[in-house]
Amino acid sequence: MMNNMLILPVVLPLVAGMFLVLFPKKILLQRAVSLLALILTGIFSVILLKDVKEQGIQTLQLGGWEAPFGISLVGDLFSILLVVTTSIVAICVLLYAFSSVGYEKETHYFYPLYLFLITGVLGSFLTGDLFNLYVFFEVFLIASYALIVLGGTRAQLRESLKYILINVVSSAFFLLGVAYLYSVTGTLNLAHLSVRVAEAGQDGLLTTISILFLIVFGLKAGLFLFFWLPGSYSVPPTAIAAIFAALLTKVGVYTAFRMFTLIFYHQPQITHQLIGILAAVTIILGIMGAVGFWNLKKILTYNVIISIGFIFIGLVSFTESGLSGSIYYLLHDIIIKAIIFLIGGVMIHLTGTSDLRSMSGLIRTHPSLGWMLFLAIFSMTGIPPLSGFIGKYFITKGIFEADSFLLGTIGLLSSLFILYSMMKIFMNAFWGETILGEDEEKGTTKGLILPIALLTAVSLALGIGAEVIYDYVAEAAQSLLDPEIYIRAVLK
């Protein structure tokens, strides 16, 4: 089905951002246009979701050049679900940014950069071409380089240097992988690649290339190669850190899922085994960080890492319930990571420190914040009926069906440690004696609570409305397991 609407989630933020570059000093215009663009993106992505559910995978051959010669945009349920979730989170974090970013950053292209970041992320979800994927990766990476250093404090400059270096290296590997794959198969269209790799059989060479891609996406997603992540996610302003934590690693996860279900699915005993080992190590190292640190930002970033490892368990199982669990958990995690980063940001904003030991008794002055954190913690741990539960349940079911008991056990135990590390935040910061009166606080929560409340509502809806959403997720998982559906939609 040709559907021009597929280009809108990419073009709307891009055009809005470029338009705003023309008027850097008009803050009200900047805010209004960026919010409008993201809301429109959200509306169109929901319409797309409906189309995909009713008519199957939607495609758009750009410029009318038929696949595999031109560039295809492909919207299947997996990608469109992520597009919808991304737009929701982008709107809420933008609302948070309105009252937290500050005049200097707002007049230095914060909103255009934010919109370019969203363009890149949505483009990566929607593209059906490997090289185009690389381009969209660069779009959001370059925007993220600028966002991470915006403000130019010493810590930001230090961490951005590391962040840029690591991403330049991984982009180089990505390009190498693309070149290898093109010279072996002679195509870069994902659907066509799938056909060619299946025809030729995934021999040693192709498996090696697939591992090269695993390294690239592992670096981006923070699967085992996450050494850069805690530093660079804790230096930028809250709104930026939240959107990074919610989205950037998830793009890596999405592409890894796409590559290892659509193209490199013939040698699971090598590739998926390796992913399994990496996922287990990631979870264990993430737990160590989350449990060990007393710095709020550090605990939150290590929780990002744990969940990345956990999502990959579903890919390792390669069963329908495992994959649908992963997709569900991915959606849940995008929202929940945005929530906890925003709440963490408010707490630091109020107390002026990120050391948990010098916070106490916030529940008395900010009860709504405390209870929303409490809900988020329960959701992350997987208490029914909150949204984390369904994801965890299906991932665990899938991995036990695949007889990987060790990995399943690690995944289950990780919940306990997530609970411990997050409760540490809750108990230290919200319980106990109130040491800061309303008037002694370093900042106000004006305008900061609403976006968090919106996200919490979405997260609750994701948990309570599981019955409805699970329909979509299960169908997405089925089409991941059957590459034929994707290939037929793109190549006809």
Add this chain to the structure above:
Amino acid sequence: MKPNDVILRTVTKFAVVIIFTFSIFLFLNGHHNPGGGFIGGLSTAAAIVLLTLCYDLETVRRTIPIDFKKLAAFGVLLAVGTGTLGPLFDLPFLTQAFGHIDLPVFGNTEWTTALLFDTGVAFAVIGTAVNIILTISEDESEWKR
């Protein structure tokens, strides 16, 4: 001591005109032959950079009073804008059209919508490339702490 750059300046005055002309040739050549908006834009940017090297930033700013950031943004808007013509006629995004027309002086000439798209690309490339060079060559940060 001020370096003696009489030769450089004299050569630049002529060379810049040639580079600009060649850029336009490259740009128009691009539809069927090697060239196009990207290469044309880059060589235009090279001419502007050559001007800044042999005169100085202020002179170039004064002679070419364009905000290059805005030029780049305008370029992308133009390029994406031509892309949206396709969906208006129920064709895929970025579809291009072309045809032939008899012009009084040039005779039978080919017109393409891709030329508009390419103009956008050229503006984006000129804007970005020149902006990068100018930003690096400024010492002072305009950021207020």
